[in-house]
Amino acid sequence: MGVVVTGGNTGIGKETAYQLTLRDAKVYIGCRDQKRGEAAVEDILSLNPKANIKLLSLDLSSLTSVRKCVEELSGLETKVDILINNAGIAGCPEWQTEDGFEMQFGTNHLGHFLFTLHLIPLIKKAPAGRIVTVAAGGHNRGQIHLDNINLRNGVYHPIFAYTQSKLANVLFSRELAKRLRHSNINTYSLNPGAIATDLQRHMGQSDTQEGVGAAIKRWFKHNFLMTPLMGSQTTLYCALDDEFADQTGYYYDNCLRVDYMVPEATDDKTAKSLWELSCDLVVVVTGGNTGIGKETAYQLTLRDAKVYIGCRDQKRGEAAVKDILSLNPKANIKLLSLDLSSLKSVRKCVEELSGLETKVDILINNAGVGWTPEWQTEDGFEMQFGTNHLGHFLFTLHLIPLLKKAPAGRIVTVSSAAHIIGKIHLDNINLRNGIYDKAFSYGQSKLANVLFSRELAKRLRHSNINTYSLHPGAIDTDFVRHIENSDTGEGVGAAIKRWYKRNLLMTPLMGSQTTLYCVLDDELADQTGYYYDNCRRVDYMIPEANDDKTAKSLWELSCDLVKLEEHLRI
Incomplete structure (x- = not known):
């Protein structure tokens, strides 16, 4: 004994x-x-x-x-x-x-x-x-x-x-x-x-x-x-x-x-x-300047957490901080410069955060880009895969040492139901040579989120860190800004889209609920590696989302693509 x-x-x-x-x-x-x-x-x-x-x-x-x-x-x-x-x-x-x-x-x-x-x-x-x-x-x-x-x-x-x-x-x-x-x-x-x-x-x-x-x-x-x-x-x-x-x-x-x-x-x-005062929870939210990320950050400040939002656009990030402070004057919220489409920016952000905090309790991988043209990141990766998966992959692994210093760390990755149309093209991960399609590219990146969270849970199974991935729902946010036909367009198609947006899409507050559930609910303390939708665990996934062989291969490929430092490999 x-x-x-x-x-x-x-x-x-x-x-x-x-x-x-x-x-x-x-x-x-x-x-x-x-x-x-x-x-x-x-x-x-x-x-x-x-x-x-x-x-x-x-x-x-x-x-x-x-x-x-x-x-x-x-x-x-x-x-x-x-x-x-x-x-x-x-x-x-x-x-x-x-x-x-x-x-x-x-x-x-x-x-x-x-x-x-x-x-x-x-x-x-x-x-x-x-x-x-x-x-x-x-x-x-x-x-x-x-x-x-x-x-x-x-x-x-x-x-x-x-x-x-x-x-x-x-x-x-x-x-x-x-x-x-x-x-x-x-x-x-x-x-x-x-x-x-x-x-x-x-x-x-x-x-x-x-x-x-x-x-x-x-x-x-x-x-x-x-x-x-x-x-x-x-x-x-x-x-x-x-x-x-x-x-x-x-x-x-x-x-x-x-x-x-x-x-x-x-x-x-x-x-x-x-308990909440004693914890002084330190939370990092990527893409916290708009939409679900901003709402999630705000909700966590109401629970007395110290929240860092990582944003690419500093002006929009500063505006988000001001907005949150206007709603909650006592909010403990800070801005980090983070461009997930740049591996250099990711490493620089982690270095800055490591100088400010001795631990991180919760990491919320929320940022994302969807349905873009065939763009590339500054490191030469297809934009949606490079931002939604590789940027978060590198950011997360660099933060593992700080997460391990928390009493009970959680890593929550915002994926999407669109992962069901995804396929991991291990031999052509950047979808080159004429096969690029913005919807299939997005589906691949979201499937990568699910597989990353699943594989990460396996590799951290003996640690104090749990991982979760989720579908936030169909949300009315700035995320879909690259989808064709804006709200300001004319014609029947634009009118139908405006009606759909007003009547069927959820608000950011509604869309943040599953993220907050994975972040805060005590009942999830013994769950790790699972996928959630509408604040419920989803046990029946498509075969591609449960493919441990592909998850492992994607992990190894990602390590090579981001040139992951040896001491961070787990």
Whole structure:
């Protein structure tokens, strides 16, 4: 049994780790102070010479340290059975983490939030995973300040900050249980009791000070506070008791489930909002200056995501950003210069993005061109195949390293039902020598999207990234600008087209729904490589869309055509 205990160098965490070694568990303790961590390992080994205990470097007030610790652990273990989020800080002055968050919220909640989500892939590999988060009875006096989570502008108080962080622990465990309801993982939060530990080191006078107040404090500590052994019991109960196999998301105190919580601790709306705020989702949308892409970007800003839109035309991109900000003044939206018909532009865009972000949670390959004349990209490829497939192929593979750093990455590729008329011409991918047809070219590029997503899922099957392709529907957008007979034309044909457009085509908002479904729906967390239409998975595809041999050949051809760098080949 593999167990990870944060803050395992002292107090409850150290006692919990020791007790678990007595049960033959392999225990990793994550500690900020390596010397104290090494001393804790030595202490445990002196009590249990057979203990299988290891030390990890983990500073929960540093998101960089959290990610580095997960990377180290992933190189050591193929699964984690139990994660115990035990570390914490209490009552400190108005300090900040290195990432700029209020120290208690940043350490007690955000650090554990990121650490937990990064470890989900390893916990899912256990037969029955458990995530135990040590909160506190003080959560019942907490309030989540969603509009001022760092308690700035003079509202900071050490106790209020602590109780907010502990309420965040309870809500996180509750929301996590909902999101993992179809998995093999259960979650628990708890109050360990009033313990004589190092947690209160920032509070008031120390035991070594003199005076009546110090004497009373020492008397209270010796007579009323529990020992770490006593305080570890509810943690061990949640981690080990078989009766909990069918319980998840609940809160425990004194080894009993607490069913009557303060309203703030069962507020699912706040729990969801806190989750979204904690995630700070980073999303990249190609072709986000118009149509479905623009609407998708806007909808994601409403969900507090940081959204980058990649656009070829900078003026239109700037106009799109202004439009979205006029609809949502709080939108966190940025513009990237990206021309998918230029492999040079694709590489330059990734370089720019890599300098701005340490991770990308969601990539939406939305941009596209349709029904063009027989044009070529600047690299000499047929325009629709070069833009719709090759540009996205290169862009995606260059972003894989950033997507792997997200807790759970998703790659959503907007294809089309037109893939059913497609055929991959491996021997003449650019449709030269007189066989070019704008409709068949478009069908080939959209079939390539489907096959790319399918093959990518296979190659990423052991990672934290899922892939999806989809048909957005027949949408009234600027996408079909190259199709003959514009709306401004005269005659019966033009009139019929205008009627069709007004009465039968969907709006961009309607057309963005399947993309948003693939991006956001929790039920798709265990699905990858599939194709979706009208917010439903399509299980009966044409043979060409399920042809794994062609998908593999297309992948290899694409690698050669874009001259994919060796270190990016997967």
